[in-house]
Amino acid sequence: MKKIFILPMVISLAMICSCQKQDAVAEQQLAQRKVELDTREDALIERLNALDEKVNALDERVRALAENEKSRANIQTIPPDAQSQDVVRDAAEAKAERDRRMQEFRAQIQARITDPSQLNAAKAEKDRMTRERLQRQGAQQQSQSQKQYKFQQAQKAWMAGAAVSPAVQDAAPTSPTTPSALDAASPASSPPVGASSPTASPAATLQTPSPTPE
Numbered sequence: 275m276k277k278i279f280i281l282p283m284v285i286s287l288a289m290i291c292s293c294q295k296q297d298a299v300a301e302q303q304l305a306q307r308k309v310e311l312d313t314r315e316d317a318l319i320e321r322l323n324a325l326d327e328k329v330n331a332l333d334e335r336v337r338a339l340a341e342n343e344k345s346r347a348n349i350q351t352i353p354p355d356a357q358s359q360d361v362v363r364d365a366a367e368a369k370a371e372r373d374r375r376m377q378e379f380r381a382q383i384q385a386r387i388t389d390p391s392q393l394n395a396a397k398a399e400k401d402r403m404t405r406e407r408l409q410r411q412g413a414q415q416q417s418q419s420q421k422q423y424k425f426q427q428a429q430k431a432w433m434a435g436a437a438v439s440p441a442v443q444d445a446a447p448t449s450p451t452t453p454s455a456l457d458a459a460s461p462a463s464s465p466p467v468g469a470s471s472p473t474a475s476p477a478a479t480l481q482t483p484s485p486t487p488e
Contacts, residue, residue, distance in 0.1 A: 282435020286428040293424040300417050304410055315403055318396055332379055339372045 346365060 282432055286432040286435075289428045289431075290425060293421055293428075297417055297421050300413075304414060307406075308410060311403055311406060314399075318399055318403075322396060332382065335375065336379060339375060342368070343372060 346368065
């Protein structure tokens with residue numbers, strides 16, 4: 275009876291331990307995956323910030339060149355011949371430098387517009403990370419629900435085993451092991467040896483005379 279009562283408890287404890295072990299391994303894997311995704315997300319954010327800083331620097335350079343050109347155009351004084359040649363040479367060099375920088379900037383902007391692979395890749399990576407985060411949250415919720423379901427099943431099995439054991443004890447018949455029961459169960463006591471024989475032996479009935487001296 276004790277074995278029948280202990281067996282469901284052992285099975286329930288084994289199921290609970292296995293469920294807890296599986297849940298711990300799954301949670302550890304999810305935590306590691308989350309750390310990796312967070313690291314990749316931080317790296318992606320840093321890349322986007324670096325691109326924004328480059329764009330801002332180019333905008334500042336363009337504004338500085340425009341202001342320099344405007345200030346040169348506002349000069350109305352005519353220098354002497356020697357100085358005028360130097361000024362014209364400097365203005366030509368500045369204009370060539372400005373044109374070169376403007377062409378570089380336009381080429382960079384055009385390349386970014388015609389081939390937005392970096393921005394598209396960053397956007398796709400961000401969307402994928404968002405989907406993985408949602409899937410991870412759904413997996414955590416599913417793992418918790420499975421854990422709760424397994425625990426409820428184990429608890430039901432344990433309660434069912436505990437309820438069956440007293441019923442089995444009540445239904446088990448009692449065996450007659452007492453001496454009185456054994457005496458009552460035997461049909462009749464064995465008869466004596468003398469009574470069992472129908473006739474007595476002649477040797478037992480006849481008496482031999484003892485010899486007397488004459």
